[in-house]
Each structure stands twice: as structure tokens, then as C-alpha cells.
Amino acid sequence: DAGVIQSPRHEVTEMGQEVTLRCKPISGHNSLFWYRQTMMRGLELLIYFNNNVPIDDSGMPEDRFSAKMPNASFSTLKIQPSEPRDSAVYFCASSLLTSEYGYTFGSGTRLTVV
Amino acid sequence: SQKIEQNSEALNIQEGKTATLTCNYTNYSPAYLQWYRQDPGRGPVFLLLIRENEKEKRKERLKVTFDTTLKQSLFHITASQPADSATYLCALADSWGKLQFGAGTQVVVTP
Numbered sequence: 001d002a003g004v005i006q007s008p009r010h011e012v013t014e015m016g017q018e019v020t021l022r023c024k025p026i027s028g029h030n031s032l033f034w035y036r037q038t039m040m041r042g043l044e045l046l047i048y049f050n051n052n053v054p055i056d057d058s059g060m061p062e063d064r065f066s067a068k069m070p071n072a073s074f075s076t077l078k079i080q081p082s083e084p085r086d087s088a089v090y091f092c093a094s095s096l097l098t099s100e101y102g103y104t105f106g107s108g109t110r111l112t113v114v
Numbered sequence: 115s116q117k118i119e120q121n122s123e124a125l126n127i128q129e130g131k132t133a134t135l136t137c138n139y140t141n142y143s144p145a146y147l148q149w150y151r152q153d154p155g156r157g158p159v160f161l162l163l164i165r166e167n168e169k170e171k172r173k174e175r176l177k178v179t180f181d182t183t184l185k186q187s188l189f190h191i192t193a194s195q196p197a198d199s200a201t202y203l204c205a206l207a208d209s210w211g212k213l214q215f216g217a218g219t220q221v222v223v224t225p
Contacts, residue, residue: 004157033212043158043203043215056212091157102148103213105157 006092006106013113018080021109024073025094033103034067034077035091043091049075082113116141118216120204126222133191135219137204140185147180147187150203152218158203162189194223 005024013019025032034046047057049069057067064083069075079086089110093103119138127133137147146165150158164171164180164187171178177190191198204216 031211042217045212045214048212093157102150102160102163103158104160107155108157 004092004094004104004106006090006109008109009107010110011112013082013111015083015113016081017113018078019082019086019111019113021077021090021092021111023075023077023092023106025075025092026104027073029094029096029104030072031095032069032075033093033095034075035093035105037089037091037108046077079111082111084113087111087113116206116208116214118142118204118206118214120202120216120219122217122219124220124222126224127194129195129223129225131194133194133198133221133223135189135202135204135221137187137189137216138185139204139206142185142206142208144182144206146207147178148205148207148213149176149178149187149189150205150215152201152203158215161202191221194221196223196225199223 007022030051032049035043036046037043046059047067048055052069065079067077089108091105091108093105095103117140146163148163149161151161152158162171162173162178164178166182175192179188199222201218201220203218205213207213
């Protein structure tokens with residue numbers, strides 16, 4: 001398996017623009033997580049899907065953020081409109097059943113909003 | 115509120131020595147605790163999981179202990195090598211199974 005695949009690896013956008021981050025989880029994993037990492041706040045969980053259904057989005061900063069998982073092999077995280085404070089590395093992770101088996105993380109998308 | 119604390123200061127250690135990292139937590143009753151390694155520019159990589167009824171777990175040169183009374187886990191890297199240089203993250207699952215991560219401790223192993 002190629003692991004969790006995220007795209008793009010880097011994204012630079014202007015404030016106010018829409019940004020879409022993409023994730024392909026490991027085949028067979030039924031849980032998917034979006035995290036954001038910054039120096040100040042570390043790794044923060046944004047949203048968690050189980051069997052393609054959003055279970056907990058309490059970590060989503062505000063209404064500008066939305067996430068979808070239309071099928072078991074694809075998820076998106078959208079920011080509209082983007083702001084400079086959204087600059088961070090966004091990670092997608094997937095796991096089987098519960099986190100007891102450990103999460104597999106993608107390589108992340110480094111987002112810079114100027 | 116739930117908190118996970120790891121030493122924010124980097125741990126500098128000489129090759130061959132044992133590195134010991136600490137993870138303390140409050141307001142959790144975790145069924146298990148996990149440790150991850152993160153290299154610059156990459157996502158965290160799962161290393162070990164230890165359950166609440168396990169006192170110690172080993173994997174190659176890695177050893178993890180878990181004391182639910184002290185609310186603490188210790189992570190040991192024995193016979194450390196420069197390739198072990200990375201940031202190590204402790205993670206706990208809440209009642210929903212979602213992982214929350216500590217801030218991590220950077221380990222630097224010098225030859």
C-alpha cells in the first residue's frame with residue numbers, strides 16, 4: 001500500500017481565496033482524521049470520520065472550514081475564505097477500527113496564506 | 115480540561131546512551147497510550163501502543179512504561195544512534211477513540 005496520500009504537498013494562496021486539501025486513506029481503514037500542526041499549538045484534531053460519516057467536528061476552528069468524505073477512499077478539507085492565520089501543516093491520518101492500532105499519517109500539506 | 119505534557123526542552127544525548135522521555139497527563143482515563151516519531155517535514159509515525167493493564171512494552175531498542183497511578187508514561191531509547199534524532203510525540207485516546215497529542219520532545223543524538 002502507498003500509505004495515506006495527501007495533495008498538494010505545498011499550497012501558497014492569497015487571503016480570501018478558497019483552498020481545498022485532499023486525502024486518500026489506506027484501503028480498508030475505516031477511520032479518517034484531519035489534523036493541523038503549528039509551532040504554537042502542536043497537533044490539533046480538526047475532524048474525525050468513521051465509515052465516511054463525520055463523528056466529531058468540534059475541532060474545526062470556524063465556519064470557514066468544512067470537510068467531506070464522499071466515499072471510503074477520498075476526503076477533502078476546504079477553507080473558504082482563507083486567512084493568514086490558517087497557515088499551518090495539515091495532516092490526514094487513517095486507522096483501522098479504533099486508534100488502538102495506531103494512526104497512519106500522510107506527509108501533510110504545508111499551507112501558506114499571504 | 116484534558117492535558118498532555120511533554121518536556122519542551124530538547125534532549126541532547128551522546129550516541130550509545132539511553133534517552134528517556136516523559137509524558138504526563140491529567141483528566142484522562144486512557145485505555146491505552148501511544149508513542150509516535152516525527153521527522154522534519156513528515157507526518158508522525160506510529161511506534162508503540164501500551165494498554166492500561168500493561169506496565170511495560172518493548173520493541174527492539176524502544177521501551178515504554180505506563181503508570182496509571184502516576185498518570186505518566188516513560189519512553190526509552192536504548193543504545194541511541196544519530197538516526198534516532200527526531201521529535202517524539204505521546205498520544206492519548208479520549209472516550210471516542212480520538213487521539214490527542216502532546217507537543218512532543220525533540221531528541222538529538224550526537225556521535
